[in-house]
Amino acid sequence: MSIQMPDSAKRAGALAAHGKTESAIRIMVVDDQRLFCESIAGLLAAQPAFEVVATACNGAECIELACQLTPDIILMDVKMPQLDGIEATRRIKATIPQTRVILLTTFTSDGYVLDGLAAGASGYLLKDSSTAGLISAIKAVHAGEQVTAPNITSRMMQLLERQNAERKQENDGLTERELETLKLVARGMVAKEIARSLAISEKTVRNHISNIYHKLGIYDRSQIVIYAMKNGLVDIHEV
Numbered sequence: 001m002s003i004q005m006p007d008s009a010k011r012a013g014a015l016a017a018h019g020k021t022e023s024a025i026r027i028m029v030v031d032d033q034r035l036f037c038e039s040i041a042g043l044l045a046a047q048p049a050f051e052v053v054a055t056a057c058n059g060a061e062c063i064e065l066a067c068q069l070t071p072d073i074i075l076m077d078v079k080m081p082q083l084d085g086i087e088a089t090r091r092i093k094a095t096i097p098q099t100r101v102i103l104l105t106t107f108t109s110d111g112y113v114l115d116g117l118a119a120g121a122s123g124y125l126l127k128d129s130s131t132a133g134l135i136s137a138i139k140a141v142h143a144g145e146q147v148t149a150p151n152i153t154s155r156m157m158q159l160l161e162r163q164n165a166e167r168k169q170e171n172d173g174l175t176e177r178e179l180e181t182l183k184l185v186a187r188g189m190v191a192k193e194i195a196r197s198l199a200i201s202e203k204t205v206r207n208h209i210s211n212i213y214h215k216l217g218i219y220d221r222s223q224i225v226i227y228a229m230k231n232g233l234v235d236i237h238e239v
Helices: 007-017 034-045 059-069 085-095 110-118 131-142 150-166 176-186 191-198 202-216 221-230
Strands: 025-030 050-056 073-076 100-105 123-126
Touching: 025 034, 025 059, 025 131, 034 050, 034 131, 050 059, 059 073, 059 085, 073 085, 073 131, 085 100, 085 110, 100 131, 110 123, 110 221, 123 131, 176 191, 176 202, 176 221, 191 202, 202 221
Parallel strands: 025 050, 025 073, 073 100, 100 123
Antiparallel strands: none
16 A cells, blocks of 8 residues: 655655755746746756756736745746736735845836835845845845845845935824834834834734734734834835
């Protein structure tokens, strides 16, 4: 009588055969240029810390596969047929918010960058990034950080400062305490640190964060960072 191995056991065995562990970061690569897509997938698959679970050539295919596989990280091009990377990011974050998206593209215009980050992307990198830089960015995003290419960060700072000077800050119904909590979250503090800073309980902090998500219609901390920067609540150097 044959014994069927559970999927978890099969995965563990397959990973071990390739020198990886079950803690490997599960990655999907999405790009309509197949040669580039396969090259990046091969490069990442060679890293012990990464497991490439799928590749896709457009946003629609990406969403379908992502819903089935729930990867940890999706590396996504911006301009693709059928569904672009920004809209695909928005739909993925609405459906599987725990999956983080890094946009990897050649487009550097302010509109693409801000639209991508506003859609919920946790990173915006250029295709001329170094291998070491890409690997480091994936690990940082998996750890909950926000990453952008250095030259884009500089331009974003100037753009956000200009926007902050031109627009009146809107709090979207947030209470004073929720605003204080939002600023600290945007600066990278966790619930325990925020509780200590504001002299409140961790449960209260979590309630504030939940209210912030609900009132702003956002899904994760990376979007809190974007909101805080856009509204002048934190400086880009603080995040």
